[in-house]
Amino acid sequence: MVEHILNLKNTALNDINLAQTLSELEEIRVKYLSKKGEVSLLMGKLRDLSPEERPAFGQQVNVLKESLEVALYQKKQVLEDQALLLSMASEKIDVTLPGYQFYQGSLHPLNQVIEDLEDLFVGMGYEVAEGPELENDHYNFEMMNLDKDHPARAMQDSFYTDETMLLRTHTSPVQARTMLAKKGEPLRIICPGKVYRRDDDDPTHSHQFTQIEGLVVDRNITFANLKDALLKMVRHLFGPERMIRLRPSYFPFTEPSVEVDVTYIKKDGSIGYIEILGAGRVHPNVLRMGGYDPEIYQGFAFGVGVERIAILKYKIDDIRHFYTNDLRFLRQFKGVNK
Numbered sequence: 001m002v003e004h005i006l007n008l009k010n011t012a013l014n015d016i017n018l019a020q021t022l023s024e025l026e027e028i029r030v031k032y033l034s035k036k037g038e039v040s041l042l043m044g045k046l047r048d049l050s051p052e053e054r055p056a057f058g059q060q061v062n063v064l065k066e067s068l069e070v071a072l073y074q075k076k077q078v079l080e081d082q083a084l085l086l087s088m089a090s091e092k093i094d095v096t097l098p099g100y101q102f103y104q105g106s107l108h109p110l111n112q113v114i115e116d117l118e119d120l121f122v123g124m125g126y127e128v129a130e131g132p133e134l135e136n137d138h139y140n141f142e143m144m145n146l147d148k149d150h151p152a153r154a155m156q157d158s159f160y161t162d163e164t165m166l167l168r169t170h171t172s173p174v175q176a177r178t179m180l181a182k183k184g185e186p187l188r189i190i191c192p193g194k195v196y197r198r199d200d201d202d203p204t205h206s207h208q209f210t211q212i213e214g215l216v217v218d219r220n221i222t223f224a225n226l227k228d229a230l231l232k233m234v235r236h237l238f239g240p241e242r243m244i245r246l247r248p249s250y251f252p253f254t255e256p257s258v259e260v261d262v263t264y265i266k267k268d269g270s271i272g273y274i275e276i277l278g279a280g281r282v283h284p285n286v287l288r289m290g291g292y293d294p295e296i297y298q299g300f301a302f303g304v305g306v307e308r309i310a311i312l313k314y315k316i317d318d319i320r321h322f323y324t325n326d327l328r329f330l331r332q333f334k335g336v337n338k
């Protein structure tokens, strides 16, 4: 038996020694050390031995196994080194070729506007809230004080998947969802997200666009608080010299409601106004449906189009640039907010 082990060892070491390539070496490993290899077969012979002979035999086979493993490992290193040297000698590198230019990605301009506004409002104690894009009629309209045959629905509703579900037409349903989730606690949120409406294919409209909704509900909230939040937002976005103008308007979910214009300098040097968002004091019905007593709690809300902000801020002439992912367009916005 001992002799048999010795023979096996010698042949195996000899095989390993003679191996020329890594794949030959692997074949040798399989031949000797795999589950059905020679060393396992030898172990199998334990059964034929008497109990006294077994420990010594088992130990010798283990020693054999270890020495083969060591030899295989060492030979593998040698062959790998050889292979590397060989490939370095045969492959040529032309060090005179110019380097490859590579581009670092950057945030989409719309996401830059969203992140910028999130930073601003989170700094003022707001939380960022989100809601589903496929929304229930109940949240999208009814809880926003637009019941089933409210005429204002006609301006918006477009993409229904069945009787009750539609692609949300604005981020306002997140107001309703958050109010219910807060169960009567005061809240301050902003909610960025995609919204959907049928629209003409023209340079200023898209069937899918992005909004940021703001909502504050607390005691003693007045229109002056809304004005403060809006002015801070506008100046943060467009510069400290900007002014805002609040024009009376109508939204079913706010009362009173305003449209908000921001000043800009016209070509002739005079001051003009451009509309950027809708806002108002939260309608008592909306508060009530959201679980707040309008006698105790008041709120303000606003909804702003992110594309519109980006168009004004970066002077973009066609809303469709945002969605075509043309790198020549996108690369211009790298780091513009920093």
Ligand code: DAH
Pocket: 169, 170, 171, 172, 213, 214, 251, 253, 254, 277, 278, 279, 280, 300, 301, 302, 303, 304
């Ligand atoms: N939801 C309105 C829209 O999509 C925008 C809006 C106006 C949101 C006034 C508001 C608001 O929260 O108070 O046109």
